[in-house]
Amino acid sequence: MxxxxxxxxxxxxxxxxxxxxxxxxxxxxxxxxxxxxxxxxxxxxxxxxxxxxxxxxxxxxxxxxxxVEPGPHRIYEMFEVMAELEGMAGSLAARRHTDTDRTELLAAHGRCEQSAKADDADTYYYDNELFHQAIYTASHSSFLIEQCTALHRRLRPYRRLQLRVRNRMKTSFSEHGGIVEAILSGEAELARALLRQHIAVQGDRFSDLVATLAQREVRPG
Amino acid sequence: MxxxxxxxxxxxxxxxxxxxxxxxxxxxxxxxxxxxxxxxxxxxxxxxxxxxxxxxxxxxxxxxxxxVEPGPHRIYEMFEVMAELEGMAGSLAARRHTDTDRTELLAAHGRCEQSAKADDADTYYYDNELFHQAIYTASHSSFLIEQCTALHRRLRPYRRLQLRVRNRMKTSFSEHGGIVEAILSGEAELARALLRQHIAVQGDRFSDLVATLAQREVRPG
DNA sequence: ACTCTTATTCTTGCATACAAGGATGTTGAC
DNA sequence: GTCAACATCCTTGTATGCAAGAATAAGAGT
The missing domain is CATH 1.10.10.10 (Winged helix-like DNA-binding domain superfamily/Winged helix DNA-binding domain)
Structure with a gap:
C-alpha cells in the first residue's frame, strides 16, 4: 500500500x-x-x-x-518506426505463434469485429489495442514486446484521433483480417508487409491526421 | 556548469x-x-x-x-530489434542522404578501413560506432536516430565482445563496403538487407557470442 | 551441530528544509 | 505612454532527517 x-x-x-x-x-x-x-x-x-x-x-x-509537443513531422517519424516494429512483430508471430497465441489472436479479432459492426469507436479503440498486443505476444520476443508496447502507448492520442477520420474503423478492421490470415498461415513476409502498411501513416491518411491536429490547436482549455 | x-x-x-x-x-x-x-x-x-x-x-x-543481467536470449532479442532498426535506417538513408551525409559516411568508412588495416580493435570499435551513427544521421528521422543510438549504446558491451571473435573486424569492414555502396547508390532495400544481416547475431556468430559470455561469467571481480 | 526465530542494524522511501536561479511585478526614467 | 531595471516572489534543486521494511546476526531449541 x-x-x-x-x-x-x-x-x-x-x-x-x-x-x-x-x-x-x-x-x-x-x-x-x-x-x-x-x-x-x-x-x-x-x-x-x-x-x-x-x-x-x-x-x-x-x-x-x-x-512534449511532438509536432506533426515527429509524430510521422514515430509512426514510421512503429510500422517497422509492428511489421517485425507480425513476421515473428507468423513464424513462432503457438496454439494459445492463435486462440488469443482470433478472440481479439472477433472482439474487433463486434465493436466495428456496432460502430462503437471507443470500444473498437480498446479492442484494437488488445489485437495488436496479441500480435506482440505471439512474436515471443520479450524485448520487442516491450518496445512495441511502449511506443504503441506513446502514440495512443494520435491513433485515437485517427479513428475519427472518415470510416477508418471499417478500413482498419478489414485490414486486420488479412493480417490474421497471414500470421496464422505462417506467411511471415506478407504479415510484415500488411502490418507495416496498416500502421504507416502516409499519403492522404497523414494529411488527414495533420488536418485533425491543426483543428485541435484551437482547443478551449 | x-x-x-x-x-x-x-x-x-x-x-x-x-x-x-x-x-x-x-x-x-x-x-x-x-x-x-x-x-x-x-x-x-x-x-x-x-x-x-x-x-x-x-x-x-x-x-x-x-x-540488469539480460541473459543470452534477451541479448539475442535486442540484437534482433537492433538489426531491424538499423535496416530501416539504412533504407531511409539510401533514399534521403544528402551530399553532407555522403561525405560523412565515406569519411567514417575511411577511418574504419585504416583501423581495420592496422588491426587496431579498440580504434575500430570506436570508428565503427561513428560509421553506424553516420547512417543513422543520414536517415533524417530524428526519432529513429534516437532509438538507434539508445539501443546501440545498450548493446555496446556485447558488440565489444563480438569484435574479439575470430577475425570479426575484417569481416565487419568488408560488409561495411557493400552497405556504403548500397546506400550511396540509393538501393534502399539492398541497404536494409545488408545492414540487417550485418547486425543480426545468428547461427554460428551467436554461438560464439554465448560462448564468450559464458567465459566472462568467471571474472575476477 | 544445525535450524528456526528474533532482535538489531542497515538501507531504502518519503517528507521537510534550505539555497539558488528564473519569473514577475513595480517603479522610475526617457 | 512605453521600456528597462531592480526587487520580490515563486519554483526548482539539493541536503538532511525520520520512519519502515529487509538483510543480517545472534540466541535458543531440537
Missing part, C-alpha cells in the same frame, strides 16, 4: 498525458501535483524523472517539466 | 554500466554512490530512476537497484 508510490505516480501522470488530461506544452508543477496526489515533492520528482527519461516530458533545467 | 548534476550522474553511472565498471547483477548502493560523487542521495536516486525507466537497471522495491 505505502509501497511503490512513485510507480503509481508515474503511471497516473503518464496516463494523464496519454489521455490528454495534461496537454502537450502544459507545465507540470511539482507542488501542484504533490498537493493533488497528497504526497511530497520528492516522489513526484522521481516520477517526473522517469517520464523524462522515456521522452514523454521535457525537463528544462530550473524551469520545470513540460509535456 | 554546476548545472544538471543529476544529468551528469545519470551519464556517469550509465557509462559505468556500459563499460562494465558496474557489472550486471551488481547492487548500486545509494549512499556509496553519493559519497563517491560527493553529493547527497537525492540526485543519485533521481538518476537511478531515469536509468530504471530506460531499462538499464532494475529497481526492486525496498531492496535497492541492481544492474
Amino acid at each position: 505505502a509501497e511503490n508510490i512513485v510507480q503509481r505516480l508515474r503511471d497516473e501522470i503518464e496516463n494523464g498525458i496519454v489521455t490528454n488530461q495534461f496537454a502537450p506544452g502544459d507545465r507540470l508543477d511539482e507542488m501542484q501535483l504533490a498537493k493533488h496526489f497528497g504526497v511530497s515533492r520528492t516522489p513526484i520528482r522521481e516520477a517526473l524523472m522517469q517520464l523524462g527519461a522515456i521522452g514523454l516530458i521535457e525537463m528544462r533545467p530550473r524551469r520545470g517539466a513540460v509535456v | 554546476a548545472e544538471n548534476i543529476v544529468q551528469r550522474l545519470r551519464d556517469e553511472i550509465e557509462n559505468g554500466i556500459v563499460t562494465n565498471q558496474f557489472a550486471p547483477g551488481d547492487r548500486l548502493d545509494e549512499m556509496q554512490l553519493a559519497k563517491h560523487f560527493g553529493v547527497s542521495r537525492t540526485p543519485i536516486r533521481e538518476a537511478l530512476m531515469q536509468l530504471g525507466a530506460i531499462g538499464l537497471i532494475e529497481m526492486r522495491p525496498r531492496r535497492g537497484a541492481v544492474v
Whole structure:
C-alpha cells in the first residue's frame, strides 16, 4: 500500500498525458501535483524523472517539466518506426505463434469485429489495442514486446484521433483480417508487409491526421 | 556548469554500466554512490530512476537497484530489434542522404578501413560506432536516430565482445563496403538487407557470442 | 551441530528544509 | 505612454532527517 508510490505516480501522470488530461506544452508543477496526489515533492520528482527519461516530458533545467509537443513531422517519424516494429512483430508471430497465441489472436479479432459492426469507436479503440498486443505476444520476443508496447502507448492520442477520420474503423478492421490470415498461415513476409502498411501513416491518411491536429490547436482549455 | 548534476550522474553511472565498471547483477548502493560523487542521495536516486525507466537497471522495491543481467536470449532479442532498426535506417538513408551525409559516411568508412588495416580493435570499435551513427544521421528521422543510438549504446558491451571473435573486424569492414555502396547508390532495400544481416547475431556468430559470455561469467571481480 | 526465530542494524522511501536561479511585478526614467 | 531595471516572489534543486521494511546476526531449541 505505502509501497511503490512513485510507480503509481508515474503511471497516473503518464496516463494523464496519454489521455490528454495534461496537454502537450502544459507545465507540470511539482507542488501542484504533490498537493493533488497528497504526497511530497520528492516522489513526484522521481516520477517526473522517469517520464523524462522515456521522452514523454521535457525537463528544462530550473524551469520545470513540460509535456512534449511532438509536432506533426515527429509524430510521422514515430509512426514510421512503429510500422517497422509492428511489421517485425507480425513476421515473428507468423513464424513462432503457438496454439494459445492463435486462440488469443482470433478472440481479439472477433472482439474487433463486434465493436466495428456496432460502430462503437471507443470500444473498437480498446479492442484494437488488445489485437495488436496479441500480435506482440505471439512474436515471443520479450524485448520487442516491450518496445512495441511502449511506443504503441506513446502514440495512443494520435491513433485515437485517427479513428475519427472518415470510416477508418471499417478500413482498419478489414485490414486486420488479412493480417490474421497471414500470421496464422505462417506467411511471415506478407504479415510484415500488411502490418507495416496498416500502421504507416502516409499519403492522404497523414494529411488527414495533420488536418485533425491543426483543428485541435484551437482547443478551449 | 554546476548545472544538471543529476544529468551528469545519470551519464556517469550509465557509462559505468556500459563499460562494465558496474557489472550486471551488481547492487548500486545509494549512499556509496553519493559519497563517491560527493553529493547527497537525492540526485543519485533521481538518476537511478531515469536509468530504471530506460531499462538499464532494475529497481526492486525496498531492496535497492541492481544492474540488469539480460541473459543470452534477451541479448539475442535486442540484437534482433537492433538489426531491424538499423535496416530501416539504412533504407531511409539510401533514399534521403544528402551530399553532407555522403561525405560523412565515406569519411567514417575511411577511418574504419585504416583501423581495420592496422588491426587496431579498440580504434575500430570506436570508428565503427561513428560509421553506424553516420547512417543513422543520414536517415533524417530524428526519432529513429534516437532509438538507434539508445539501443546501440545498450548493446555496446556485447558488440565489444563480438569484435574479439575470430577475425570479426575484417569481416565487419568488408560488409561495411557493400552497405556504403548500397546506400550511396540509393538501393534502399539492398541497404536494409545488408545492414540487417550485418547486425543480426545468428547461427554460428551467436554461438560464439554465448560462448564468450559464458567465459566472462568467471571474472575476477 | 544445525535450524528456526528474533532482535538489531542497515538501507531504502518519503517528507521537510534550505539555497539558488528564473519569473514577475513595480517603479522610475526617457 | 512605453521600456528597462531592480526587487520580490515563486519554483526548482539539493541536503538532511525520520520512519519502515529487509538483510543480517545472534540466541535458543531440537
